[in-house]
Amino acid sequence: MNSVATPRLELAGISKQYPAVRANDGVHLTVAPGEIHAVLGENGAGKSTLMKIIYGAVQPDAGQMHFNGQRVALQSPAQARALGISMVYQHFSLFDTLTVAENVWLGLDRGPKLPEVTQRITELAASYGLAVEPQRPVHTLSVGERQRVEIVRALMTKPQLLILDEPTSVLTPQAVEQLFVTLRRLAEQGCSILYISHKLDEIRALCQRCTVLRGGRVTGVVDPREESNASLSRLMIGAEPPALQPRAATQGETVLRVQQLCLPRQDPFGTDLQGVTLQLRAGEVLGIAGVSGNGQQELMAALSGEDPRAAPGSITLGSTDIARAGPRQRRALGLHFVPEERLGRGAVPTLSLAQNTLLTRTEAVGRGGWLRNGQAQRLAESLIARFGVRTGGAGAAAKSLSGGNLQKFIVGREIDAKPKLLIVSQPTWGVDVGAAAQIRGELLALREAGCALLVVSEELDELFQLADRLCVMAQGRLSPAVPVAQASVAQIGVWMSGLWDETPAGAEAAAC
Incomplete structure (x- = not known):
């Protein structure tokens, strides 16, 4: 990074007022060519609004923006893309009924025909290790797979400035490492990257500078490589998040029993569930890890009642067979569900x-x-x-x-709602460190009160914090469940490939 070069992006005094909140208040921000620059702040600190201003989706009330030394006043994302600015939103902007290639093609203002775009997607996906299938309809993709589509679409424009809003929120550790390789390569080629994340370890590992926002104002500009998680937390929320202090809960009777659940996929790009068996007791957290697209969506649909095709007797809540029950009937019995997709579901x-x-x-x-x-x-x-x-x-x-x-x-x-069974998919997706600690604390309190919890997450650290037992979903199969105290990140990583032929000490006997 050349410190004397003309800044790629320079913001001065950016302010934006909404009826109920002042989202940005006199924000200054400078990003150099080839720099990976983090923007850190708690939920509602003004990060997303600031990024939308840079991308032309929102116009500021006051302040100036310079791009490559030239003053600009962007009125639309199309203008931003024409300048060389691309953005991957935290909430995806994809058409469910179209294929991956068609979505990417529509996102290009002008240029190649659809077959050329399809070929380019395949090349980019292979080059950057982003597993994307151009012909798949978007509605068949998991959240993690949709995120990869958004990233590929942004890379198609060969941006000079790439804005990433929570890009790793639903990616596995292996996928995050691959993404970092991609981003470092882009930066070496001169692309500047604005990286918004709540994951402090990621920011410290990837970024060269970090601008911290609190209440719409800049509270500091630091080199995250010289900071600790604690010092970044203090800049962001004014304090360190409370440490989780799980207490031993008395495990009660079996609340959920799934026995040899087999379901054929409902669409050609889904995953067949193959002999899924699990047992969950009151006062216990069972964590399910795995790479997105390996059957987690199908399992959640079967357990929540969205897919009522399960064989009678294969899903039992307490003593009640709920295999063919709908979501309302299951809620009446005490089963509540948090889907991975916030808006729309x-x-x-x-x-x-x-x-x-x-x-x-x-x-x-x-x-x-x-x-x-x-x-x-x-x-x-x-x-x-x-x-x-x-x-x-x-x-x-x-x-x-x-x-x-x-x-x-x-x-x-x-x-x-004080459920008897709570099924949660990606509980802290896109949530700041303080709020994540609060949510995890509330989940553990629910466990201690005797609730049974099934938590699906692609964040292994989160599962190791929350779960009493862990298992892995791979290719529509569920691994044995192993006590967290006897599990390791390396072991879970191997299981993500479907390799669990031998049952480790302390694990349940595999039934699938």
Whole structure:
């Protein structure tokens, strides 16, 4: 990095006011050519708004922006792309009914025909180790696979500045390492990278400088390689996140039993479930690791009731056979579910937070289906207060929240229901370190209160913190469950390839 070179990007006094919050307040930011620059801040600190301003999706109320030494006032993302600025959003912007290649092609303002784009995607995916199949419809992809599509689409434009908003939130450790190789190679070629993440270890390993935001203002510009996680946390949230202190919970009776669950895929690009067997007791957390696209979505659909095709007797909740029961029947029996996809499945984007409580909670539903709006409002307000959700209030639309704040609300909505069984997919996706610690603490408190928890996550560190036992999903099969105290990251990494022929000491006997 040449410190005397003209900055690739320079922001001066950028401010943006929304009706309920001042998202950016006099922000200054400088990024050099070939620099990997982190932007760090808690949920609602103004990071995403600032990135949208740089990308032309939002116009600032005040301040100036210079790109390669020239003052610019971007009115649209198309203008930004024409300058050489690309962005990968935290919430994906893909058309579900189109293929990967068609989505990438539509994202290019002008240029090659679809067959050429398809060939280029294949070449880029191979070059950068991003497993992407151009002909697959997007609706068949997991969240992690969609993220790779977004990254490939951004790389297709050969950007001078690449903005990545939480790019590793649903990637496995191996995929993160491969992504870092890609980003370092891009930086060596002169591409500047703005990297937004809540994962402090990643920022310290990858980035050369870090601008920290709190409440829309810059609180510091540091070299993260010379900082500790604790010092970065203090800059970001004013304190270190509380350490998790799990207490031994008394395990009770079996709450969930899955016996030889076999389900054929519902679409040609899905994964067949093959003899999945597991047992989960009250007061216990069972963690499921694995690379996205190996059957986790299909298993979650079968357990939540979205896919009611399971053979009778293959899924039991307590003493009740729920294999053919729908989601509402399962919730009535105490099973609550947090999907990995926040907008569209966990919450309806255009509905208010109060209205979104009605998706899974019945307190505000009266006889005959009449809605008690005041009660829904009070429930939403209590969730906002309990889980520290930053929003304009219970009347705010779900889509107006930052990703991390919406995640806190959705997870909080299900935790607050006091379930007998809580199934959570990617519980802290896109959530800052303070909020992640809070969510994990609430999950452990639920466990200590006697709830059974099934947690699916691609963050191994998270699973090792939360789970009592761990297993791995690979190619539609589920590994034996091993106590966390007897597991290792290396062992789990091997199991992700489907290699668990021998049952290790302390593990359950494999039934699949």
